[in-house]
Amino acid sequence: MTHRQLSKRALLVQLACAAACLPSLALAQAPAFKVGLILPMTGPFASTGRQIDAAVKLYMADNGSDVAGRKIEVILRDDGGVPDQSKRIAQELVVNDKVDVLAGFGITPSALAVGPIATQGKTPAVIMAAATTGIVATSPYLVRTSYTLSQSAGTMAEWVKRQKIGRVMTMVSDYGPGIDAEKTFKEHVERDGGKVVGEIRVPMRNPDFAPYLQKIRDEKPDALFVFIPSGPAVSLMKQFTERGLDKAGVKLIGDGGVTDDDTLNDMGDAALGVVTSFHYSASHDSALNKKFVAAFGKANNGMRPNFMAVGGYDGMHAIYTALKATKGQGKGMDLVDAMKGLSFESPRGPIQISAQTRDIVQDVYIRKVERKNGQLWNTEIDTVKAVTP
Numbered sequence: 208m209t210h211r212q213l214s215k216r217a218l219l220v221q222l223a224c225a226a227a228c229l230p231s232l233a234l235a236q237a238p239a240f241k242v243g244l245i246l247p248m249t250g251p252f253a254s255t256g257r258q259i260d261a262a263v264k265l266y267m268a269d270n271g272s273d274v275a276g277r278k279i280e281v282i283l284r285d286d287g288g289v290p291d292q293s294k295r296i297a298q299e300l301v302v303n304d305k306v307d308v309l310a311g312f313g314i315t316p317s318a319l320a321v322g323p324i325a326t327q328g329k330t331p332a333v334i335m336a337a338a339t340t341g342i343v344a345t346s347p348y349l350v351r352t353s354y355t356l357s358q359s360a361g362t363m364a365e366w367v368k369r370q371k372i373g374r375v376m377t378m379v380s381d382y383g384p385g386i387d388a389e390k391t392f393k394e395h396v397e398r399d400g401g402k403v404v405g406e407i408r409v410p411m412r413n414p415d416f417a418p419y420l421q422k423i424r425d426e427k428p429d430a431l432f433v434f435i436p437s438g439p440a441v442s443l444m445k446q447f448t449e450r451g452l453d454k455a456g457v458k459l460i461g462d463g464g465v466t467d468d469d470t471l472n473d474m475g476d477a478a479l480g481v482v483t484s485f486h487y488s489a490s491h492d493s494a495l496n497k498k499f500v501a502a503f504g505k506a507n508n509g510m511r512p513n514f515m516a517v518g519g520y521d522g523m524h525a526i527y528t529a530l531k532a533t534k535g536q537g538k539g540m541d542l543v544d545a546m547k548g549l550s551f552e553s554p555r556g557p558i559q560i561s562a563q564t565r566d567i568v569q570d571v572y573i574r575k576v577e578r579k580n581g582q583l584w585n586t587e588i589d590t591v592k593a594v595t596p
């Protein structure tokens with residue numbers, strides 16, 4: 208074979224390969240779709256980071272990491288629940304890593320700090336945890352899969368009225384969601400002539416409940432409505448019974464963070480009978496939730512998923528669905544548009560991302576802590592359908 212013949216054959220082989228290999232080459236060359244996940248992995252809100260991180264991993268294990276020809280790459284960064292850090296990290300993720308989506312945000316101040324970065328960077332940001340009602344309206348790039356305090360506190364207030372509970376006090380964490388909860392609760396109770404007889408705000412970080420609980424004991428309301436964020440809420444239940452408020456006849460009610468599924472079993476009998484309103488209980492009776500709880504536990508040493516996990520799992524579902532809907536091409540506002548109006552079954556029940564507000568519409572449940580098979584659960588005893596934020 209002459210040299211010329213050889214090179215002609217080589218050329219033919221090359222051409223044939225180029226034609227055959229083109230689609231897979233194109234696929235392989237599609238850039239990764241990057242999700243910048245900002246969570247408190249350390250500090251007082253670390254349980255939120257742990258839950259959401261585990262849920263994101265579970266979603267990807269359940270659904271694969273190739274979506275519409277793009278490889279999903281999650282870049283997890285710890286902001287310690289410090290909003291200045293959330294902002295700096297978001298900036299780095301948008302400018303240096305060129306992420307396609309931001310996600311996470313364990314507390315309201317973090318979400319509020321990231322909003323302007325999402326707007327400037329034209330980068331969608333999926334709020335998986337933070338819950339102050341007004342957050343989503345602060346940037347057209349924000350979408351929420353967690354919940355709002357108006358949903359939980361409003362539903363709790365309506366229950367209080369139905370139960371004809373007379374004198375109620377409130378105790379909330381002194382920042383966005385706490386103030387939101389306090390206002391919503393009071394508004395609903397007093398709309399029909401009820402009365403909130405005292406309002407207490409406790410520090411957001413490292414609260415010592417003792418002096419406040421003493422004051423409440425002296426006041427002796429029929430019920431105490433509480434919002435404390437997931438994480439610091441753990442110590443409240445213990446102190447409530449240690450100070451004898453339950454024996455004094457004060458009924459503890461509140462946002463479901465108070466009987467957080469992540470730590471409910473550690474609260475012991477003190478939690479029995481506590482009534483809360485919330486969008487997720489690990490004991491929600493559906494086939495999808497049973498599968499979710501079992502798979503989450505299996506992958507995480509028996510850990511029980513809480514509402515933060517479900518916000519993370521559903522947030523990933525919104526991202527995957529939007530990327531598929533845009534055939535893997537979606538960027539910026541196209542992705543936000545693809546998330547608007549999404550409705551699907553979540554482990555918590557049916558949910559929808561409002562096409563108008565980009566905020567979550569969902570069922571809110573009244574739950575009561577019960578012991579079943581040796582474990583404590585938030586048993587759902589009533590449902591209010593499709594509550595808007």
Ligand code: PHB
Pocket residue numbers: 313314315316336337338339384435436437464
């Ligand atoms: C919030 O900061 O928005 C927040 C944090 C923890 C919760 C609820 C709301 O449990």
